[in-house]
Amino acid sequence: MKEDAKEWDTALSPIQPTSIDVRVKNIFIPGKKKKSRGGSEEPLDQSSIATGGTVIVETMETLSLPSNISAIVFPPNSVSSKGILVTNPGHIDPGYEGNIKFTLLNMSKEPFALKRGDVIGTILFFLLDSDVRSDYKSRVKQTDSNKGIQDLNETLAHDFVNINERIKEKLNKELTRYSLITTVIVGLLGVLATTASTYLNNSSNAKFSERLRTCLKMERWG
Known part of the structure; x- marks a missing residue:
């Protein structure tokens, strides 16, 4: 216990005088079915969030606030400075x-x-002057955690900005465009080839006719 107490007094301690750092326990992927990897019943222990991607995170730490303490949650700098937006931090009743x-x-x-195990949020606590008249437990029916996760999974899009579909759409448009351009070019080449062939044939015929007339003249006046 003494060793633990010493660790709590260091700068790296997750427990600070008025706040605690909370860590990642489970990671869920929006759109996944319950029993698939990343679904509400099969959480991941690690994930790589692509640009525009979303995940749902559940913390290791469990709170049990008395009726005279409230809290505010915000993302730590180590997360927000990397371009990660935590969309639903807020107050805790x-x-x-x-x-x-x-x-x-x-x-x-x-x-x-x-x-x-990664730190994902910091909770700042506030001591009230007295107990509130009606706290969270008396107002809100506690629901199954997995049901809440599954509701989020079904509501949220894994690809927040729909970047994958936008890339596919862009590629399809470009492929269609290049396909049309290729068709036009091939058609033009065909026309040019036909024209050139006709020209050459006509040119050869003209030369042959000229030589024939020359020969006839020579035969007539020879």
Whole structure:
């Protein structure tokens, strides 16, 4: 216990005087079915978030707030400075029990690697003067965590900016464009080839006719 207490006093401790750092436990991929990898019943322990991609993260830490403590959650600089937008941090009401869920969106140009144990949020606590009259537990029915994750999975898009579909659409347009250009070029080459052949044939015929007339003249006046 003494060793643990010493570690809590260091700069790297997840427990600070008025806040705690929370870490990644489970990673879920929007759009995945319940029992597939990344679904609500088969979470990942690591993932690489592509540009425009989204994931849902569940924390290792579980809160059990009394009726006189509230909290605010925000992403740490180590996450936000990498272009990662945490879309649903906010306040936590007194009386809340359970872990925290975040939705992460990668807005950077590079993929973002995420794994179990990474710090994903900081919770800042506030002590109220007295207990609230009606806390979270008395207002909100506690729901199954997996059901909440599955609801998010079905609501969110894995590709937030639809970048993959946009790339496919762009490629299809470009391929169609180049296909039309190629068809036109081949057609023009065919026309040019036919014209050139006709010209050459006509030119050869004209020369042959000229030689024939010359021969006839020579025969007549010879």
